[in-house]
Amino acid sequence: MSEEQLPSATEEEDVVPIAEYNALRVSHGRLQEECANLHRDVIRLTAENERLKEDLKVSRFCYSTIKSDIAQFIFLTGLQTIVFDWLIQKLSGTVDVVCNKISFQDHLLVVLMKLKISFSNKYLAYKFNVSNSTISKICRTWIPTMAIVLKPLIKWPSKGAVLKSLPKSFKNFKRCRCIIDCTEIFIDRPTNLTARAQTWSNYKHNNTIKYLIGISPAGAITFISGGWGGRVSDKQITKESGFLSLLEQNDDILADRGFLIRDDLAALGVTLRIPSFTKGKKQLGAHEVDRSRQLSRVRIHVERVIGRWKTFKILQTVIPVSQVDLLDDIVVVCAALTNLCNSVVQ
Known part of the structure; x- marks a missing residue:
């Protein structure tokens, strides 16, 4: 082969960087597309996580989730919700919140379910996601105070x-x-x-x-x-x-x-x-x-x-x-x- 047919060193050096550059451009485009897809997945999963959190709040057993079901509420407490709300007002400021994990209304709900249905402490602990000892403490704290507050109704x-x-x-x-x-x-x-x-x-x-x-x-x-x-x-x-x-x-x-x-x-x-x-x-x-x-x-x-x-x-x-x-x-x-x-x- 003659010297004229052999590529010069400068020509070969120019060809390789251009090919690599094109390959990098393709690879970069794919990465951008993957990043965009991942970003969309993050947004979707974040939204789904928030929805599941809200669903979990709604499905948790508490006063706010059962008060709209009048028949169930009367069965569990023996009272209409209007009487329950009146009791909350009467007891507010007279009895302590034993467990910060559940609301003041749920404290009263625990006591009423204990009295009305005679659920075991273990079952109530499961329903309200607290310990057995917490249920016992709620009943021992609230019932004597409720007796003092409500006794004037026996006139x-x-x-x-x-x-x-x-x-x-x-x-x-x-x-x-x-x-x-x-x-x-x-x-x-x-x-x-x-x-x-x-x-x-x-x-x-x-x-x-x-x-x-x-x-x-x-x-x-x-x-x-x-x-x-x-x-x-x-x-x-x-x-x-x-x-x-x-x-x-x-x-x-x-x-x-x-x-x-x-x-x-x-x-x-x-x-x-x-x-x-x-x-x-x-x-x-x-x-x-x-x-x-x-x-x-x-x-x-x-x-x-x-x-x-x-x-x-x-x-x-x-x-x-x-x-x-x-x-x-x-x-x-x-x-x-x-x-x-x-x-x-x-």
């Missing part, structure tokens, strides 16, 4: 107020001031032998705490005693609970046959109305039978109110000995909340 009415709201079914019992009955709540068997004996109920064949409850003819709970061991008689709890001090002369008190307090009431000028019983007679007279039927028809209202009160299912459970100290407060709160509901007496 002994004046004679005039009773007469003004007297239902038609009481037309033959216009002097009726109150209908009374006793009810018992099961507790675990105490390890202490004295406590075990005092709480044993021969009627329920179990260890119980007994309460005297009184309702007005209109169906409001107007009196509830402190808790007594199930062994105590209806007469003793009536005499020693402070109930007699509320009565006035010419009052009528309706009760069942187990209340052997006629003489105690007579000393106060109060009349005890109970269904007639034979006392050795072969049968009752026609007037006595009719009067007993009329009395039974109106006295049954106290059992209906107690039934409404015990729709707070914690009152139907067996209370652990470790929680018996809270029972009086639980009973007061449930009674007050029952008075916020529509009356069962028409």
Whole structure:
């Protein structure tokens, strides 16, 4: 080959950089396209992440997510949302937030679900994403305070107020001031032998705490005693609970046959109305039978109110000995909340 046909050194040096430059331009274009695609992916994934966060907030169990479902809310708490909001206002500033992880409203929701459905602490801890001990602390902090705040809702009415709201079914019992009955709540068997004996109920064949409850003819709970061991008689709890001090002369008190307090009431000028019983007679007279039927028809209202009160299912459970100290407060709160509901007496 001649020297003229061989490329010069300068020509070869010029050709190589141009080829590399073109290759780099192609590679750079691809990188730009990939960067643009990655940028779009980042924007899309960021938006998706924010959406998932919002979905997670919405799906989390709390007051704000269930208040719009009225049926579910009433099932879980026994209350309308308007009553719940009123309770929040009443309790604001009187009780502490135990856990900053959940809202003030959720603290009340925890307590109401505990009272209404009697959910275990473990289940409530799972639903609200907190610890078992936090649920226990919320209940022990809130229930006593709620009892103090809500106790005025259990009010002994004046004679005039009773007469003004007297239902038609009481037309033959216009002097009726109150209908009374006793009810018992099961507790675990105490390890202490004295406590075990005092709480044993021969009627329920179990260890119980007994309460005297009184309702007005209109169906409001107007009196509830402190808790007594199930062994105590209806007469003793009536005499020693402070109930007699509320009565006035010419009052009528309706009760069942187990209340052997006629003489105690007579000393106060109060009349005890109970269904007639034979006392050795072969049968009752026609007037006595009719009067007993009329009395039974109106006295049954106290059992209906107690039934409404015990729709707070914690009152139907067996209370652990470790929680018996809270029972009086639980009973007061449930009674007050029952008075916020529509009356069962028409």
